[in-house]
Amino acid sequence: MNSSSDLDFLLPELRFHVAQYFERNDYYQAVTEAFKLVRLRLEELTGNERASQVFRDNARSPEFWDEIYGCSPKGQREEDYRRAVGYLHLAIQYFRNELVHQVADERFDRSIALSYVATANLALHCIGPALSxxxxxxxxxxxxxxxxxxxxxxxxxxxxxxxxxxxxxxxxxxxxxxxxxxxxxxxxxxxxxxxxxxxxxxxxxxxxxxxxxxxxxxxxxxxxxxxxxxxxxxxxxxxxxxxxxxxxxxxxxxxxxxxxxxxxxxxxxxx
Known part of the structure; x- marks a missing residue:
């Protein structure tokens, strides 16, 4: 698959960040950098880079909702959505912890790397800085x-x-x-x-x-x-x-x- 077309679905910031690694087939580094960007975005919004510090109490803690979402949830459906976002970010933290103990070329091909990067893309898409x-x-x-x-x-x-x-x-x-x-x-x-x-x-x-x-x-x-x-x-x-x-x-x-x-x-x- 073309190295540009299969990255088109990514948010521009993430696509720019990982494209260079896909171009040289460094899939391990592409995934690592994608997860790092999620961590940096979380730190930018909340002052904490670890999802486990932000999404506490089984991802139910409202402590950082203002920073992440900018408003209170309206009803149970939105609370459930926020809990799902929390679990997504927790998964990325634990994936990243596991990655640092891998050999760089172990297990990664392009399709698997894209799957991991797509997870990071979704995590970034669900949170974001306030619009100026x-x-x-x-x-x-x-x-x-x-x-x-x-x-x-x-x-x-x-x-x-x-x-x-x-x-x-x-x-x-x-x-x-x-x-x-x-x-x-x-x-x-x-x-x-x-x-x-x-x-x-x-x-x-x-x-x-x-x-x-x-x-x-x-x-x-x-x-x-x-x-x-x-x-x-x-x-x-x-x-x-x-x-x-x-x-x-x-x-x-x-x-x-x-x-x-x-x-x-x-x-x-x-x-």
Whole structure:
């Protein structure tokens, strides 16, 4: 397999870090460096490089949740997810401990090395540094630029319903490049400043933000969004609401609740 194509799935930082070792078939070192990067990221976020110090109490300890996730879990499902992340990082610590006692060329071929590096990739993807205020501001400016570039509202709303507008974002603002923890923090920021009754353009941008983080939305979040969109029936400004709901139903079936269906029915009946 081509040495570049089989690394394409890795986060850019990790891919850059290990590519040189794969190029010279030094698979042991590629795995070692991948695990080292996970350890360094954990230390960067928490001040502790050992997963066993961060994910204590059978990976249930909430001590470093703010540093790792930026917010409290909403419900048991998210707590279970955080426990799984903890076990993943613990596994990498113990894998790494075992690696240091191996002969460098023992047992490693390309496919096995890729499997280990993929584990490190997932561990990095599940945690991440907070998005800077500068990045968030630039991202919101990018959304406004993409919105403003549409020559007709009908084209925009068609893309809002399908999520097609996201293909127009520059490489620096692709959701796939963000860790789930970063997307969750961005979601909290979006919901915290949600305004759907100020103007049509403001609502359009808000629904773009919401679609960008839709994979992190819960049923409770959807209830908040629906309430905000329906809060001013006499002078409704929440244009794009129907398209947003249809996008969520199509892209994320778990969000297709009875309440979403009822909101769609109310919106259709009002037209």
């Amino acid at each position: 205020e500068e990045w968030v501001n630039l991202f919101y400016a990018e959304l406004k630029a993409v919105h403003g570039a549409y020559r007709s509202r009908s084209w925009f709303y068609a893309d809002l319903a399908s999520g097609g507008w996201m293909s127009k974002l520059s490489e620096d603002f692709q959701a796939d490049a963000l860790a789930p923890s970063q997307l969750r923090r961005l979601k909290e920021d979006v919901l915290g400043d949600l305004e759907l009754q100020q103007s049509y353009d403001r609502s359009n941008i808000e629904f773009m933000k919401l679609e960008f983080v839709a994979g992190q939305l819960s049923d409770e979040d959807m209830d908040v969004i629906i309430a905000a969109a329906e809060s001013n029936p006499n002078n409704d400004q929440s244009v794009g609401f129907e398209e947003f709901l249809r996008y969520c139903k199509q892209k994320y079936p778990t969000l297709a609740s009875d309440e979403v269906d009822r909101a769609l029915s109310r919106r259709t009946a009002a037209e």
